[in-house]
Amino acid sequence: MPKEVDHEERRRELADAVCRVIARDGLAGVSLRVVADEAGWSIGSMRYYFTTKDELLEFALRRVDDRIEQRLDASCVQPTLLGRAHAVIDELLPLDVQRREEALVWLAFVSRATTDAKLAPMAADVWSRLNEVFVGLLRAAVEAGELPADLDLVREGGRLQALIDGLVVHLVSAPERLGTEQARELAHGHLDQLRAASEEREPA
Amino acid sequence: MPKEVDHEERRRELADAVCRVIARDGLAGVSLRVVADEAGWSIGSMRYYFTTKDELLEFALRRVDDRIEQRLDASCVQPTLLGRAHAVIDELLPLDVQRREEALVWLAFVSRATTDAKLAPMAADVWSRLNEVFVGLLRAAVEAGELPADLDLVREGGRLQALIDGLVVHLVSAPERLGTEQARELAHGHLDQLRAASEEREPA
DNA sequence: GCCAATCTAGCACGCTCGTATTAATACGTC
DNA sequence: GACGTATTAATACGAGCGTGCTAGATTGGC
Numbered sequence: 353m354p355k356e357v358d359h360e361e362r363r364r365e366l367a368d369a370v371c372r373v374i375a376r377d378g379l380a381g382v383s384l385r386v387v388a389d390e391a392g393w394s395i396g397s398m399r400y401y402f403t404t405k406d407e408l409l410e411f412a413l414r415r416v417d418d419r420i421e422q423r424l425d426a427s428c429v430q431p432t433l434l435g436r437a438h439a440v441i442d443e444l445l446p447l448d449v450q451r452r453e454e455a456l457v458w459l460a461f462v463s464r465a466t467t468d469a470k471l472a473p474m475a476a477d478v479w480s481r482l483n484e485v486f487v488g489l490l491r492a493a494v495e496a497g498e499l500p501a502d503l504d505l506v507r508e509g510g511r512l513q514a515l516i517d518g519l520v521v522h523l524v525s526a527p528e529r530l531g532t533e534q535a536r537e538l539a540h541g542h543l544d545q546l547r548a549a550s551e552e553r554e555p556a
Numbered sequence: 557m558p559k560e561v562d563h564e565e566r567r568r569e570l571a572d573a574v575c576r577v578i579a580r581d582g583l584a585g586v587s588l589r590v591v592a593d594e595a596g597w598s599i600g601s602m603r604y605y606f607t608t609k610d611e612l613l614e615f616a617l618r619r620v621d622d623r624i625e626q627r628l629d630a631s632c633v634q635p636t637l638l639g640r641a642h643a644v645i646d647e648l649l650p651l652d653v654q655r656r657e658e659a660l661v662w663l664a665f666v667s668r669a670t671t672d673a674k675l676a677p678m679a680a681d682v683w684s685r686l687n688e689v690f691v692g693l694l695r696a697a698v699e700a701g702e703l704p705a706d707l708d709l710v711r712e713g714g715r716l717q718a719l720i721d722g723l724v725v726h727l728v729s730a731p732e733r734l735g736t737e738q739a740r741e742l743a744h745g746h747l748d749q750l751r752a753a754s755e756e757r758e759p760a
Numbered sequence: 761g762c763c764a765a766t767c768t769a770g771c772a773c774g775c776t777c778g779t780a781t782t783a784a785t786a787c788g789t790c
Numbered sequence: 791g792a793c794g795t796a797t798t799a800a801t802a803c804g805a806g807c808g809t810g811c812t813a814g815a816t817t818g819g820c
Contacts, residue, residue, distance in 0.1 A: 518722030
């Protein structure tokens with residue numbers, strides 16, 4: 353038998369090329385020809401690893417998801433739970449080119465998922481897993497005494513997640529209006545506030 | 557002279573058709589032929605009012621922007637400033653089909669604006685005007701004594717805006733995971749918290 | 761009733777798209 | 791070194807795209 357290429361590795365390589373194209377030209381700019389150019393392969397060989405374009409795009413989305421999750425896992429080295437939460441915030445905001453690329457791909461897919469029945473369950477999945485990260489982190493912080501015990505975990509998890517996703521959207525769509533440093537401080541400040549906010553919850 | 561059609565009215569009619577198509581099939585599903593079908597006109601007559609597709613899309617984005625702003629203005633009837641702020645939140649969240657359509661169009665355009673140089677300044681504009689609404693509302697509430705005087709207006713305006721946009725993204729991309737009522741309570745609760753949150757600001 | 765301006769419809773063009781098919785190439789095994 | 795398979799490249803095709811162009815329909819003013 354000949355060459356014996358690592359299929360999964362090649363698929364990841366092509367998916368990364370897709371992500372670069374999406375970050376540069378948007379989802380609308382993704383055609384097999386452009387991706388083939390970006391990856392340095394011919395369009396014919398691509399079809400050997402992905403029989404259809406949808407398959408390629410779906411794999412690329414999963415790839416970004418994996419990359420993000422991988423970086424989130426790396427933030428476990430933080431000594432405190434709140435430290436990990438702060439690290440997670442920094443991993444999700446588009447603070448460098450890689451994170452910016454991931455944010456752009458995420459936004460493109462989320463937008464398409466609203467009207468693409470095939471992508472919708474994947475978008476819901478991405479949301480759920482990120483939500484679990486946030487809620488789990490807050491819960492652990494509460495149990496470790498780093499956050500007040502009466503914190504509404506589901507509520508605050510959802511709030512933090514929405515805040516960060518909103519900031520991501522703003523940072524990539526209006527970068528000259530909202531500075532990255534401003535967004536960072538905003539998100540971190542929000543997390544800090546959770547330490548004190550629960551004492552004086554409103555009656556209604 | 558013949559018919560004497562109201563051009564602006566016709567343009568708005570076509571733009572509304574574009575919005576319906578975007579909400580149904582996404583930005584990728586927008587072709588002149590589909591829009592013409594949706595509007596009940598021929599593709600040839602459309603070109604009488606929009607010489608190019610980009611022109612049509614740009615006009616459609618402005619149209620949604622106008623529609624949202626119009627509804628926000630209508631919320632001025634609220635007696636208190638905080639009441640208006642709560643009303644604004646309800647106007648922006650996709651709580652019915654119309655608001656949902658506007659949210660879908662907004663998300664599609666925001667996503668495309670990240671890689672479309674022509675749309676980028678418009679996206680920045682949309683952000684700015686909404687930011688002014690939030691900051692202005694908070695400032696007025698502070699001056700009316702409805703919110704504490706030491707509130708950081710820019711910070712809290714940006715935070716509220718990010719929170720709402722994040723909730724919008726979640727509601728349209730993972731509607732079965734985050735309920736509309738849950739999102740509403742979250743946003744309104746956040747606003748309520750501003751009344752008390754400024755007293756115990758963290759040192760850093 | 762006819763003219764001319766306004767509006768509508770439709771076709772044709774060149775292009776790009778995703779995909780299918782097929783030929784050519786590389787290489788481990790015998 | 792030849793064989794057979796894994797891999798790559800290239801071409802072809804039908805469909806749909808945005809747009810240019812033109813013929814026809816409509817209608818208020820003379």
